[in-house]
Amino acid sequence: MVLVTNARLTFNSIPDGHLKPGDLVHDTSNKIDPDTVPLNGGILLKLIVLSPDPFMRTLMNSDGEPPYDLGEPINGFAVAFVVRSEVSTIKPGTHIHTFLPYQNYVVFPNADLLASLPNEAGIPWTAYVGAAGMPGQTAYMGWKEYAKAKKGDVAFMSGAAGPVGSFVVQLAKRDGVKVIASAGSDSKLKFLKELGADVVFNYKTTSLSEVLKKEGPIDIFWDNVGGETLDAALYAANLGARFIECGMIGGYNTGNVGVKNLYHLVTKSISMHGFIVTTLWPKYLEDFYKEVPKLIADGEIKHSEVVYKGFQGVEKALEDMFNGVNAGKLVAVLGDD
Ligand SMILES: NC(=O)c1ccc[n+]([C@@H]2O[C@H](COP(=O)([O-])OP(=O)(O)OC[C@H]3O[C@@H](n4cnc5c(N)ncnc54)[C@H](OP(=O)(O)O)[C@@H]3O)[C@@H](O)[C@H]2O)c1
Structure with a gap:
């Protein structure tokens, strides 16, 4: 013993x-x-x-x-x-x-x-x-289930340089989508450019609404941050946009994730889905493990x-x-x- x-x-x-x-x-x-x-x-x-x-x-x-x-x-x-x-x-x-x-x-x-x-x-x-675990599953399953991406769509990803966001950026590019990605430092913007994002910006030093006004309107919003970021995306949404509410990290320390522009859900016929990845496991987990570790090994999905x-x-x-x-x-x- x-x-x-x-x-x-x-x-x-x-x-x-x-x-x-x-x-x-x-x-x-x-x-x-x-x-x-x-x-x-x-x-x-x-x-x-x-x-x-x-x-x-x-x-x-x-x-x-x-x-x-x-x-x-x-x-x-x-x-x-x-x-x-x-x-x-x-x-x-x-x-x-x-x-x-x-x-x-x-x-x-x-x-x-x-x-x-x-x-x-x-x-x-x-x-x-x-990338081959829970964050990768979140990106892969959430994108497959809710993005309804079409070639030429414009997508905005907030909190884009983390494991979820960086995977979503690559999935969007594989679907022929124009990607606008935000993150909080220059080195993160460089990483996002290497992944193929078309427009990158530092939300701490650049006006989010100005970027979305210039590069939008957006057809898909992958939200990792919530709060003011979600508000700006609601304002910049195209008719029939899909909003994927993956996380609201901007409010995790304070508990405050308030938004003001929800009425745009109505005027722009936006569909908004919140989800927890485990609820998508029964539908996608087998495919995920068949596909994603190999994509990572082959360098086709970078992490x-x-x-x-x-x-x-x-x-x-x-x-x-x-x-x-x-x-x-x-x-x-x-x-x-
Ligand atoms: N729905 C689900 O099942 C599911 C599963 C996994 C993850 N998630 C969510 O997906 C999001 C991304 O997850 P992840 O694992 O990829 O994490 P992550 O991006 O690595 O999260 C850390 C990053 O978030 C940003 N951040 C931190 N505090 C912030 C604040 N107050 N305001 C704005 N940005 C802030 C920072 O990046 P910057 O330097 O760019 O600010 C930080 O490096 C999170 O919201 C997470 O909760 C959801």
Whole structure:
């Protein structure tokens, strides 16, 4: 019997605005024996790649859906290694991508619905929390379901340099759409140009409404930000525009996502869809895994990632994310901490 540390990242206090040190705690007090811990028909997972994502901040509010429990590990998407298994379809030594508590080892009881990642494309495991993971699924499935893109359409993507936005930009270009993309720094604009975006601008230094007035009207709006950005897009929409409400990161720290121009939904016959990616899994997940890892391996879908280390890396990545520090997907890789 060998007990090892089962470290975890616990939720310690509800942040007031931006996440601050102490809101999450790296707790190393728990122990586990991976060889003998009872699985009760489930599987034992060792987490290797964690996925700091914007929605995690919303689960730290008391009205999150559902909110994180104080004193318990936070949950998020992760890639994990299967250490032991009592499920015939999941072999030890394979890898799983799913929503898990952030601790080194997790006994997952009802694993029958999970499937190991075949990774026939041979891409790095970190990609399975980014372009080949939940953010990539969001872009791929949301675009397929709601964009109704036609060659020559004009699309605007806000928050375009992150893992969701940068994937959507490339899907739009593959469909022959003119892409207007906004982000918060010059290096992000350069990245977006490399992905093929036609018009890029820094929303912090350039008037959003002026750009949309000059380059619009827009037929498709992929919204990652909400608030004033959504208002400007409503104003600049074409008749029959499709609005895809993917996220409202502009309001996650404040809870304020108010908009004024909703009446344009009526006058311009806009269709607006909000969605959570998991609701589209039954329709698209199989196609996603058949298609996307290979597109990434072949370089046909480009992605970028910034790697942080350990549970502290998750905290730092969540902080950097809301300060707009890095382009691409922020990932945290666990060692033996
Ligand atoms: N519906 C779903 O199922 C689903 C699934 C995944 C993600 N999402 C949503 O999709 C959006 C993009 O997700 P992602 O993973 O690709 O994240 P992301 O773009 O990497 O998010 C971080 C970026 O958001 C921007 N940002 C941060 N605070 C902001 C603020 N107050 N106002 C405006 N921009 C701000 C920053 O970029 P700049 O430097 O450009 O400001 C930052 O680098 C998020 O809203 C997320 O919640 C939805």
